[in-house]
Amino acid sequence: MNQDIDFDAILSKYRSDPFDYVHIHTRHTGRVRFKVTEGAQVKGAGGEWHHLPGSLLFVLYRERNPKPIYSSTFGEVSALRRELEGNFVEANEKVMTIKHPLTKREIIESILRKVLSNFNAPERAKYFFAMDIQARIDKFGPRAVTIQPGDEVFTMSLMKRDIPVYYSGEPGIIHSIYFKPGISVGHGEPLIGVCPPGRLPFIQKIISRVKAEWE
Amino acid sequence: MKEKVLIANRGEIALRIMNACTDLGLDYVVVYTEEDADSEHVRRSLDHQPHGKRAFRVASYTDPNDILAVADHAECTAIHPGYGFFSEDFRFARRVTVRDRPLTFIGPNWEVIKDLGDKINTKRVANSLSIPTIPGTDGPIYNEMEAEEYAEQLMADQKAQKIKNPSILVKAAAGGGGMGIEEVREVEQFRRVYRQVQNYAKRQFGDGGVLIEQCLRDYNHLEVQLVCSRHGERIHFGTRNCTIQSTGRQKRLEAAPGFDESCFAYVFNAQEVLDRIVDYSLKLAAHVRYDNVGTWEWIITRDGQPYLLEVNTRIQVENDVSARISHIDGQHPNLIREQIRLALGDRIGYSQSGIEFKGSSIEFRIIAEDTHRGFAPWIGTINQFDFPKHDWLAVYTHVPFDRPYVIPSEYDPNLALAIVWGDSMAEAKARGRQLLREITIAGENVAGAPISTNIPYLEAHLDKLLTF
Amino acid sequence: MEDQRKRLLKLEERITYLVHIKEGSEWGNLAALAEKLAHFKHSFYDFAEEELSEEIRKVEDAVAFLEERFEEHLTAMERVRIVRCPQRFTLRDILENVYEDFTELGGEEDVNVDPSMVVAKANIMRRVKNKVITQQVMVIGHEKGHGEEFRNGGSSKPWGNEKALRYMAVAETEGIPIHFYNFTPGAFPIEDYPGAAQQIARNLYALTKLRVPIISVISEGGSGGAEALGLSDFRLMFSHGYYSVISPEGGAAIEGKIREGEKLPKELVAACAENLRITAEDNLSQGTIDRIIQEPILGARRDDFGFFRQLRYEVIRATDEVVLKTKSLRAFRAYEVKRRMAAAEAAEEPHIDISWDLHRDEIKRLLSLRSRKYRDMATNSFGGKASPAMALWHRLEKAVSHVYYSFRYDLLKGQQKQMQKMFQDVSGEGSVFLQRLSRPITEAYDFISRKPEAKAGKATAVRVGANPEERLERGDTYMSPLANEDRTVTCPNAEKFGCRDLWVPDLYGEFCGVCQTCGHHFPLEYEWYLKHLFDPDSIREFNSEIRSVNPLQYKGFDSRLKADRAKTGRNSAMITFDARVMGVDLVVAMLYSDFRNGTVGSAEGEKFVRACDRARLRRRPLLCYVHTTGGIRIHEGTLGVIQMPKCTLAVREYLDSGGLYMVVYDNNSYAGPVASFLGCSPYQFAIRSCRIGFAGQRVIRETTGQDIPPDYHSAKSALRRGHIQGIWDRREFRQNLYKALMTMGGRNLYYR
Structure with a gap:
């Protein structure tokens, strides 16, 4: 791994456009009623346990069930398909975009994604952690779980079959998790970022560097 | 009012219904669904625009809410x-037909689906x-x-019929899919197995009910195709053999x-047995007032029971x-067409x-496997x-012929159904072999390995698979 | 001159006190008086001593006059402020001034499991002729402190109440009386083990049969928190204290539907304090206390030594009385005579020596007197009492049943095996006999008293929600009326588990209100349980004529009661009935949400007590199914609060006789009932997705200043904390109940 990463280049890239553009798609069909307008500031879920919903973005009416859709992140509504107002939309239709100012943590995460040794999805499928790995994660947190090549780390759910997936790559701790259980991951998308113990100081260095330079 | 049908399915059946x-x-x-956007049934409905929009994206084929929302919208x-x-979801059928804006469910009425969907109830009726x-219990x-x-009674009956190696099956009543089934060969073993299954059922399904039935080995699995109308008319379209399904595959x-006598030398009068199961099927259909297409599944033992x-x-x-x-007036019928027609109230x-x-x-089911x-x-x-292309061949597929197609990982990798026919089983088999040789399928996976299908397997085992 | 200064300071203190209680200096021109004092202070040496003395005396007179006027027209809210004033005496002052010497147990000052709960072994002294006699007592009470933060204002934590319970047991072992002092605005509403509600319930349960005399004195009696130290043989109250079901602010927030964070209108709080009837006089007239201890004008403060002397006399007298009543009426009368004579002689204390030790028989009497005391409380605050003829019939029926059930269960118990068959025959015939005996009379009675409102309750014993025509399902299954709507709903866990939207007719029909994906339980109406939990046609309701009324004449409450009565067709929030579950006979008490949100008042408490007695008499398991309870009905004030000890006592007596008492919580169960007759059950279960706790999220936030996680009150959290024994799926309620009855109830479901 290249130890002398060009921080300045990476950071200046984030400086020039410190935003993430979050596209909001409809989960299912229904009639849309927008509750925000373009340019509105929205916030994500709040409260100590993330139990307070974020800003109400729109309501999706289906089978006489008005379903409020809340923002999952904070930012500004940068685009909104106003022509859909009051109309029936299909599932997975893009309805708006939220321009989300990246936080320090998110920038660190996205840099780490490039630095950690990622384990990628071997197929387009749904993934779950193997039972004992999940149990360890639940108990101690992911960063306390060390995995070795050959370990059964995932269960791949493919065409109604559960297939074990064995880890290959450098041994290390599970530093970051990029997938959500039960949601399809495309082929080659990273599932987890693994950090070999030897590289931990280097990772720490990146983190403290970003923390120091990003305000 | 002109009828408009929402097709709540994918793959080749969606095309056949279209x-x-x-x-x-x-x-x-x-x-x-998003994953099926490249599928032929979607392409065809999106590409041809004269009828207006015909394809709607939903979250899932199994989300009734989305499907009904589209039905109302369209x-x-x-x-x-x-x-x-x-x-076969009676709740869906019920919801479709009793909702404030009712729709015709193309299938039997929901009560019939419910009654016959319960195996134990079917057995009792x-x-x-x-x-x-x-032979066995008709309830837990x-x-x-x-x-x-x-159990003793079942064993004694089998001995009386001079069945070799008599045995019984003990099943968890609430189970299914082969879970919680044990075989018992000696009555002395029964109590132990019974307790084992009962405990398993209690643990697994929260209900200790157990079913006991005779264990059948070496049998044929037949299907009787019935077509019924909402006006009490009931006819059949003969029998099919799907024994291969029952060998765990x-x-x-x-x-x-x-x-077919050419496949096996039966010890019984085959036609007579076929007639009997057709008659029985019609009798049950009449009793439950069956009102659409349906398939009655039968087990036929080696001695024709x-x-x-x-x-x-x-x-x-x-x-x-x-x-x-x-053949009706020299033409093959189209049962899907018949099904829709009858569901909409035709005679x-x-x-x-x-x-x-x-x-x-x-x-033949052509599958990427x-x-x-x-x-x-x-x-x-x-x-x-x-x-x-042959006049003795019909192919149903959702895989496009004119462009590359990515098999969606969310669904089964079925590629096509191919049906061949002939004047005799021998001719059908020969044509089948010819067909399997003539199919062209090429493709590769992400690792660059070429596609594998079950075609070679079917070719190699055609005779063996059709020995029943 | 030093004297004048002291007088001046004292006077200043009195004015400050007045301003504090009045919440402002507009009244009685206090501002001007204060200004005058300030002037005196400022130019103290400009005055000649006599002149100053005279001026001060004038102000003193004026203040005294004001104080007297004030005392005459003291409002409820002003009393609350008196009680909360840091200048008021606390338990510490009582320990120092009323008792001779004491040792604090279970911690000292802030080095303590819970500094708001003080336990002390103390000696109390009385003079008989020229002899000094000291007697030991266990003093347990809340310590408000004079403004010390760590005392938490006397709001004791669950472990504080646990500490109290521990030393109650010590007092019982040592056979010494307990003196309780209530100085609490309410219990600290947290669920951490042992749990606010559960611990109060345990205290109450132990107190019902604690084998020593118990005296309680109330200065500030804040609902459930006070009850943990409230159940006693003699209940005293300070004349300027308050004893209430809820703080006036809390009541106002509920009544006025004030949102969290918004300011409470002062008038609303004052009106609420008035309506709740929280003063000593009110409580005495309601029978929730036995005697008032007179305080000096505008309430005693920490330096009112005369008052402490009087308090000592009062607690000794109360303890004496309790002890004497267990001995004989004659002893008690003799005592009274002597006491009166002493009073006539204007002696400070009667010089009588009474030993506080009790013999076994006397303990038995003590407990039965305690039982009667609580059973007789709040018996005038519900409607639907039996007419004399009916009462006679009930007594007769009870007597017959008693003979029958004693014969069946007591006399035949423990007979030889060969007797058993005959036993069955006999009991079978017996029941026929009993039926034959009672049926014509019952029928005749029904015929005579066929009043429309009396019949209404009986006729609606089991009501079916939906019309047969509206049913989706064929056959005789109950369908929730909620199911008659073509729409879908979203499961609250959809985000987490990806649950599909549920079609309402499926959800409330076949799915029994349970999400098919995650198992979340949507609330169902109580009728559903009546229909699905018990064997068909096995429900026989009793005491349905007992009616919730408005005993405090709470303003505006009558119409709300009327509306609920019309809505539900029932008379109270509790339904009591005999029923069967898979052939097992049991008595059921059910609290349901449609009537005043399942709150417990006098009628509900009485019905519960009667259900306990019925289960005891008939030797049947008792199930309390809580569809929902919002707590004690605040509109009945302390008449509601004393349902906590009253019902717990009934449970205790039922359990002591060998009963099997189970509680099943559903939907929402909070506050008083959980902290008493529900929480004391050894077998408490919960239906999935329900919430159980002492106080709701908002109250916790407002009283503790801390937010709680959303699953704080969930059944799972309750199970984790050990408050309940298990979580049941609604669809398996019946099987689970049956199983629980079989495993917990043993062979005959009643005897342990």
């Missing part, structure tokens, strides 16, 4: 569930009509004494008629196998005597896909 609707002059709408009047998904079912047993008595092959297994209250994948040995319009059965037919690795599904991109 065609049937077109034939009947009905308007239709299809639904699809002003549909009926829903065709195809097979799988909602086809059949027994009350003297229709033979596999909770009492050990009672169970033991029953996925169904890859099915043939009609149910028995039929037992009713269950009823599939839907159009089956293999319906065309039956259609290809049936059948012809009688049993108007159907002539002749010849044999075989259906590795037959050497436990029939593991294969995923990748198909670059070339071509079938020959």
Whole structure:
């Protein structure tokens, strides 16, 4: 791994456009009623346990069930398909975009994604952690779980079959998790970022560097 | 008002239903998921615009809310569930028909689906009509004494029939899919096994009810195709044989008629048995006032004793196998077309005597799978896909012929159904072999490995698979 | 001159006190008086001593006059402020001034499991002739402190109440009386083990049969928190204290539907304090206390030594009385005579020596007197009492049943095995006999008293929600009326588990209100349980004529009661009935949400007590199914609060006789009932997705200043904390109940 990463280049890239553009798609069909307008500031879920919903973005009416859709992140509504107002939309239709100012943590995460040794999805499928790995994660947190090549780390759910997936790559701790259980991951998308113990100081260095330079 | 059908399915059946609707002059709408956007049934509905928008994206084929929302939006009047998904879901059928904006459910009415969907109930009703079912309990047993008595009786009956190696099965009543089934060969072992299954059932399903029935080995698995109308008319389209399904494998092959002397030397009068199961099937259908297409599944022992297994209250994948040995005015019927027509309230319009059965037919399921690795599904991109054209061949597929196609990992890797027919089973088999040789499929997966399908397997084992 | 300064300071203190209680200096021109004092202070040496003395005396007179006026027209809210004033005496002052010497147990000052709960072994002294006699007592009470933060204002934590319970047991072992002092605005509403509600319930349960005399004195009696130290043989109250079901602010927030964070209108709080009837006089007239201890004008403060002397006399007298009543009436009368004579002689204390030790028989009497005391409380605050003829019939029926059930269960118990068959025959015939005996009379009675409102309750014993025509299902299954709507709903866990939207007719029909994906339980109406939990047609309701009324004449409450009565067709929030579950006979008490949100008042408490007695008499398991309870009905004030000890006592007596008492919580169960007759059950279960706790999220936030996680009150959290024994799926309620009855109840479901 290249130890002398060009921080300045990476950071200046984030400086020039410190935003993430979050596209909001409809989960299912229904009639849309927008509750925000373009340019509105929205916030994500709040409260100590993330139990307070974020800003109400729109309501999706289906089978006489008005379903409020809340923002999952904070930012500004940068685009909104106003022509859909009051109309029936299909599932997975893009309805708006939220321009989300990246936080320090998110920038660190996205840099780490490039630095950690990622384990990628071997197929387009749904993934779950193997039972004992999940149990360890639940108990101690992911960063306390060390995995070795050959370990059964995932269960791949493919065409109604559960297939074990064995880890290959450098041994290390599970530093970051990029997938959500039960949601399809495309082929080659990273599932987890693994950090070999030897590289931990280097990772720490990146983190403290970003923390120091990003305000 | 002109009827408009929402097709709540995917793959080849969606296409077959689309065609049937077109034939009947009905308007239709299809639904699809993101993963199926490249599928033929969607392409066809998006590409042809004169009818307006015909394909709607939904979250899932199994989300009734999305499907009904689309049905209302597109002003549909009926829903065709195809097979799988909602086809045997009585709750869906009920909701479709009792909601404030009711739709026609293309299938039997929901009460019938419910009654016949319950295997134990089906068995009870059949027994009350003297229709033979596999000897055993017609309801869960909770009492050990009672169970033991029953087990002894079953063993004694088998011995009396001079059955070699008699045995019984102990099943968890609430189970399914082969879970919680144990075999008992000696009565002395019964109590132990009974307790084991009962504990398992209690643990697993929260109900200690147990079913006991005779264990059958070496039998044929037949299907009777019925077509009924809402006006009390009931006719049949002969029998099919799908014994291969029962050997623990996925169904890859099915043939009609149910028995063929060229395949096996039966110790019983095959035609007589076929007639009997057709009669029984019609009797049960009449009793429950069956009102659409359906398949009655039968087990036939080696000595020709039929037992009713269950009823599939839907159009089956293999319906065309039956259609290809049936002739109405010299034409093969289209059972999907018949199903839609009858569900919308038509009369059948012809009688049993108007159907002539002749010849044999075989259906092949062409699937992307590795037959050497436990029939593991294969995923990748198909670059070339071509079938020959013959007047003894019908091919149903959702895989496009004119462009590459990525097999979606969310669904089964079924590629096509191919049905061949001929004047005799021998001819059908020969044509089948020819077909398998003439299919062109090429493709590769992400690792660059070429596609593997079950075609070589079918070719190599055709005779063995059709020995029944 | 030093004297004048002291007088001046004292006077200043009095004015400050007045301003504090009045919440402002407008009244009585206090501002001007204060200004005058300030002037005196400022130019203290400008005055000649006599002149100053005279001026001060004038102000003193004026203040005294004001104080007297004030005392005459003291409002409820002003009393609350008196009680909360840091200048008021606390338990510490009592320990120092009323008792001779004491040792604090279970911690000292802030080095303590819970500094708001003080336990002390103390000696109390009385003079008989020229002899000094000291007697030991266990003093347990809340310590408000004079403004010390760590005392938490006397709001004791669950472990504080646990500490109290521990030393109650010590007092019982040592056979010494307990003196309780209530100085609490309410219990600290947290669920951490042992749990606010559960611990109060345990305290109450132990107190019902604690084998020593118990005296309680109330200065500030804040609902459930006070009850943990409230159940006693003699209940005293300070004349300027308050004893209430809820703080006036809390009541106002509920009544006025004030949102969290918004300011409470002062008038609303004052009106609420008035309506709740929280003063000593009110409580005495309601019978929730036995005697008032007179305080000096505008309430005693920490330096009112005369008051402490009087308090000592009062607690000794109360303890004496309790002890004497267990001995004989004659002893008690003799005592009274002597006491009166002493009073006539204007002696400070009666010089009588009474030993506080009790013999076994006396303990038995003590407990039965305690039982009667609580059973007789709040018996005038519900409607639907039996007419004399009916009462007579009930007594007769009870007597017959008693003979029958004693014969069946007591006399035949423990007979030889060969007797058993005959026993069955006999009991079978017996029941026929009893039926034959009672049926014509019952029928005749029904015929005579066929009043429309009396019949209404009986006729609606089991009501079916939906019309048969509206049913989706064929056959005789109950369908929730909620199911008659073509729409879908979203499961609250959809985000987490990806649950599909549920079609309402499926959800409330076949799915029994349970999400098919995650198992979340949507609330169902109580009728559903009546229909699905018990054997068909096995429900026989009793005491349905007992009616919730408005005993405090709470303003505006009558119409709300009327509306609920019309809505539900029932008379109270509790339904009591005999029923069967898979052939097992049991008595059921059910609290349901449609009537005043399942709150417990006098009628509900009385019905519960009667259900306990019925279960005891008939030797049947008792199930309390809580569809929902919002707590004690605040509109009945302390008449509601004393349902906590009253019902707990009934449970205790039922359990002591060998009963099997189970509680099943559903939907929402909070506050008083959980902290008493529900929480004291050894077998408490919960239906999935329900919430159980002492106080709701908002109250916790407002009283503790801390937010709680959303699953704080969930059944799972309750199970984790050990408050309940298990979580049941609604669809398996019946089987689970049956199983629980069989495993917990043993062979005959009643005897342990």
